[in-house]
Amino acid sequence: MYINAPADNIAVYPEWPRPSRDIVQSLAAYPPALIGDVRKRMDMMSADIRCLTPGTRLAGTVLPIQTWEGDNLAIHRGLDEAKPGDVLVISGNGVTNRSVFGGILAEICLHKGVRGVIIDGAVRDVEEMNDMGIAVFARAVVPAGPSKNGPGYVGKPIACGNVVCNPGDVVIGDQDGIVVIPQSELTETLQALPGQENLERQIRSRITESAP
Numbered sequence: 001m002y003i004n005a006p007a008d009n010i011a012v013y014p015e016w017p018r019p020s021r022d023i024v025q026s027l028a029a030y031p032p033a034l035i036g037d038v039r040k041r042m043d044m045m046s047a048d049i050r051c052l053t054p055g056t057r058l059a060g061t062v063l064p065i066q067t068w069e070g071d072n073l074a075i076h077r078g079l080d081e082a083k084p085g086d087v088l089v090i091s092g093n094g095v096t097n098r099s100v101f102g103g104i105l106a107e108i109c110l111h112k113g114v115r116g117v118i119i120d121g122a123v124r125d126v127e128e129m130n131d132m133g134i135a136v137f138a139r140a141v142v143p144a145g146p147s148k149n150g151p152g153y154v155g156k157p158i159a160c161g162n163v164v165c166n167p168g169d170v171v172i173g174d175q176d177g178i179v180v181i182p183q184s185e186l187t188e189t190l191q192a193l194p195g196q197e198n199l200e201r202q203i204r205s206r207i208t209e210s211a212p
C-alpha cells in the first residue's frame with residue numbers, strides 16, 4: 001500500500017483464475033448493448049452507474065472489492081492484489097455522500113496496469129481523472145472524502161449496480177453502461193456475437209436499400 005494504515009481488518013480471498021487476455025480483447029470489440037442482446041439482456045448494471053470519463057471504454061477482468069460505507073482502505077489494500085488487465089469493481093453499498101475513489105487511487109491503478117474502475121458509490125477528482133485517461137464509472141460525484149479504517153473484502157463476490165460480480169468475470173463498458181459476463185460463459189457469448197452483429201447489419205441494409 002502507498003498509505004500508512006494497518007489493513008489487518010481487510011479480508012483478502014485466495015487468488016482466482018483470470019481469463020486469457022485474448023478472449024477479453026475479442027469481447028471488447030463489441031459494445032455492451034450487443035453483448036447484452038446475446039445474453040438475453042441479463043447481467044447489465046443499473047443505469048445509475050454512469051461513465052464519468054467521457055469517451056473512455058472499459059474491458060477487463062473483475063477484481064471485486066467491498067468497502068465499508070464511505071471508507072476506502074479496502075481499495076488501497078485491493079490494489080496490492082491487482083494484475084494488469086484487471087478492472088476494480090467496487091461495492092460502496094451505493095453510498096453517495098462520501099467519495100471512496102479519486103486521482104491518487106487512479107494513479108496507483110494506472111501504475112499497476114488497471115485501466116478501469118466501476119464503483120457502486122461516489123468518486124471525486126473527476127477533472128484530474130479525465131486528463132489521466134482512466135475509465136471511471138460510478139453512481140455519483142461528491143468532493144467529500146473517505147475514511148481509511150476498513151473493514152472490507154478483496155476478491156469476494158460483490159454486488160455492483162444490481163449485478164453479482166465474481167472474481168475473474170469480464171466487464172465491458174462504454175457510454176451506454178456496463179455488462180458483466182461470467183467467466184464460465186465467455187466462449188459461448190463470443191461465439192454468438194457475430195450472428196447478432198449480422199442481424200443488425202441486415203436491418204440496416206434493408207433501411208438504406210428501401211425507398212424513403
Ligand SMILES: O=C([O-])CC(=O)C(=O)O
Pocket residue numbers: 072099100101102103104105106124125145146
Ligand atoms: O482521498 C482519497 O482517498 C480519495 C481521493 O481523493 C484520491 O484517491 O485521490
Ligand SMILES: [Mg+2]
Pocket residue numbers: 102103104124125
Ligand atoms: Mg484526491
